[in-house]
Amino acid sequence: MALIDLANPSRFVALVGRVLPWLIVATVIAFAFGLRESYLAPDDYQQGATVKIMFIHVPNAWLSMFAWGVMSIAALGTLVWRHPLADVAAKCAAPLGAAFTLLALVTGSLWGRPMWGTYWVWDARLTSVLVLFIMYLALIALWRTVDDQNRAGRAAAVLTLVGAVNLPIIKFSVDWWNTLHQPASVLRMGGPTIDRSLLIPLAVMALAFALLFVTLHLAAMRNEIMRRRVRTLMLMQAERA
Amino acid sequence: MDLGPHVGFIIGAYIVATLVVSALVIWVLADHVAQKRALADLERRGITRRSAQPRPLQVKEPA
Amino acid sequence: MTALSALFARDARVAIRIGGGAMMGVLFFLAVVTLVPFAIGPDLALLRRIGPAILWLGALLSSLLALDRLFANDHEDGSLDLILMARPPLELIVITKALAHWVTTGLPLVVAAPILGLFLNLDPAALSATVLTLLVGTPALTFIGVIGAALATALRRGGLLLPVLVLPLTIPVLIFGVAATNAAAVGPMPFETPFTILCALTLMSGVIGPFAAAATLRYGME
Numbered sequence: 001m002a003l004i005d006l007a008n009p010s011r012f013v014a015l016v017g018r019v020l021p022w023l024i025v026a027t028v029i030a031f032a033f034g035l036r037e038s039y040l041a042p043d044d045y046q047q048g049a050t051v052k053i054m055f056i057h058v059p060n061a062w063l064s065m066f067a068w069g070v071m072s073i074a075a076l077g078t079l080v081w082r083h084p085l086a087d088v089a090a091k092c093a094a095p096l097g098a099a100f101t102l103l104a105l106v107t108g109s110l111w112g113r114p115m116w117g118t119y120w121v122w123d124a125r126l127t128s129v130l131v132l133f134i135m136y137l138a139l140i141a142l143w144r145t146v147d148d149q150n151r152a153g154r155a156a157a158v159l160t161l162v163g164a165v166n167l168p169i170i171k172f173s174v175d176w177w178n179t180l181h182q183p184a185s186v187l188r189m190g191g192p193t194i195d196r197s198l199l200i201p202l203a204v205m206a207l208a209f210a211l212l213f214v215t216l217h218l219a220a221m222r223n224e225i226m227r228r229r230v231r232t233l234m235l236m237q238a239e240r241a
Numbered sequence: 242m243d244l245g246p247h248v249g250f251i252i253g254a255y256i257v258a259t260l261v262v263s264a265l266v267i268w269v270l271a272d273h274v275a276q277k278r279a280l281a282d283l284e285r286r287g288i289t290r291r292s293a294q295p296r297p298l299q300v301k302e303p304a
Numbered sequence: 305m306t307a308l309s310a311l312f313a314r315d316a317r318v319a320i321r322i323g324g325g326a327m328m329g330v331l332f333f334l335a336v337v338t339l340v341p342f343a344i345g346p347d348l349a350l351l352r353r354i355g356p357a358i359l360w361l362g363a364l365l366s367s368l369l370a371l372d373r374l375f376a377n378d379h380e381d382g383s384l385d386l387i388l389m390a391r392p393p394l395e396l397i398v399i400t401k402a403l404a405h406w407v408t409t410g411l412p413l414v415v416a417a418p419i420l421g422l423f424l425n426l427d428p429a430a431l432s433a434t435v436l437t438l439l440v441g442t443p444a445l446t447f448i449g450v451i452g453a454a455l456a457t458a459l460r461r462g463g464l465l466l467p468v469l470v471l472p473l474t475i476p477v478l479i480f481g482v483a484a485t486n487a488a489a490v491g492p493m494p495f496e497t498p499f500t501i502l503c504a505l506t507l508m509s510g511v512i513g514p515f516a517a518a519a520t521l522r523y524g525m526e
Contacts, residue, residue: 049245053254060258096265103261107254109422114247120423122346130338130423137331212262219269226276230283237288 007084009225016222023215030208037201044198051198053111058186059206060104063213064132065167067097070217071139072164075157085221087153088228090160091143092220096213098136105129124173125181128166135163149228307392308400315404318377326408329366330416336362337420348425355424356434356485360478362420363413363438364445368467370409371449374401375457375521384457388525394518402450402514403443410442426489433488433495437502441481444506447513448473454517458524477505 006012034055044051071093077086108126109119120126139156146152174181186192192199244251320326340358341351351358378384387397417438421431452470459465483498 043245048247049243050247050251052244052251056254056258095268099261099265103258106257110250110254110257114250118348118425120425121348122341122351127338127341134331134335134338137327137334141327141331216265216269219273223269223272223276226280227272230276230279233283233288237283 009085009088009229012085013222013225016218020215020219020222023211023218027208027211027215030204030211034201034205034208037204041201042197047115050111050114053107054198055201055205057104057107057111058202059209060100060107061129062206063209064097064101064104064129065170066210067093067100067213068132068136068160068164068167071097071160075160078153078157079161085225086157087149088221088224089217090153090156091149092217092224094136094139094143094156096216096220098133098140100209100213101129101133101136105133123181124176125170128170128173132163132166132170135159135166139163307390308396311387311397312400312404315401316408319373319404319408326412329370329409330412332369333362333366333413333416334420336365337423340424352425352427352430355421355426356430356489357482358424359417359420359434359438360441360481360485363410363417363442364474364478366413367410367442367445367449368470370405371446371453371470372456372466374405374450374453376453379457384521384525388521394522395514398450398454398514398517398521399510402446406443406446410446414438414442430485430489433485437481437484437499440499440502440506441477444477444502444509445474447506447509448477450513450517451520454520455524458520477502477509480505 006015038052038055041052041055043049071090074086074090074093077083078090105126108129112121113119139159142156142159143152146155185194186199186202194202337358344350344354375384378387388394390397414435417435418431421434426434449466449470451473452466455469456466480498480502483493484495484502487493487498488495
């Protein structure tokens, strides 16, 4: 089955139907392992047990940017290659990305209160992630406000690519500006500085959340294809009447 | 297991995460059920896509 | 009564469905609150002092945004003419539409305010006072805004006419809303003094607004 078959919505729906059960099982297993590892992880010498919040906060922060990356590739698919499923992929990734960004913000806030003494501070990292969240919501609003989904898709694609400039700002904000948020300790030159006993649960939870994203994304894409089919049929019927 | 003095924040974070993830899963599931029902309803009313409809018999012209 | 409740339900459903009114107002509120620290700087002590004012300004501007949809949609598809000819008094119809508008646009702002207050480092007393004053004051903003919305529809002028018309009329609501919040947060004035005046403003605008808007629609339409 060639990659080109993925462009056919019916074949895509069939493929998702076959792959989804496996993905669901993989996601559940990953979360089971990840939660167990998080529970057993040792306390950090500085942060104590609150380091366990990191196992949710960091994967969601990574995924919030990853989802925008997926939407950016889909945006290129819409604008450059005119791939038929690019619109669907972009539209379905937006609510997921927004949810992960929200989780990153809320868990970060709950982590910051005991650690820094405040729920929120307007430093570069937190502000740029908040701006990312607002941009996600704006995209969702755009998808829902414009009736013609093709026009919405092209407008959303442009907005997505423009907004992608926020991603390097978020990533490097802790290096460029003097901020309260701690600098990168995993994805940096010279390798991670986190101890292995904390790195393992973090990696497993990251994998679990990534699998969750893929599972939900494919399922949502299938729903969206079905929704468009329903709409087309109803329009056809209205025309005939 | 002793989660230290900030146990409320840790539990709170995990609860929020569970709620948000559950909401996402419920949304995707409910949407799937709704779309399947809509498609089945249209199918029942005889409104299908061209490729799914039976073609009318072709009458062959004498060569 | 059934006609009015049907109108209320229809307006509420349309506002939620377009995906515009309800969500956009809150989104704009969030954006405005995010903009302020960019302009003023991240000084948390300063933000806490002016926090209630920022929240009130954001709520006011967000309320203004959605107002033009109040009559414009009905005017475009012709249902406004039907509404003008309907049996219930036009004033009651306007009140019903204004209430539906407030429930779908103003109330979400009130719900979002505590979360945004956290961003501005407000303490619990200031937070609850802000929410309470917003709860009582946003209906006033809607009732006053109804006048501008009716004018804009009758004159068929769009753009910034509506906000320009409505803003001066909403200044008293803004003054007493922020005053009540600051009274609760810092003192020395008792909270009840500006708060009761705020309630009075809402009640008065609830009468004057719909009457003025109904008169505009009745005599101003070509």
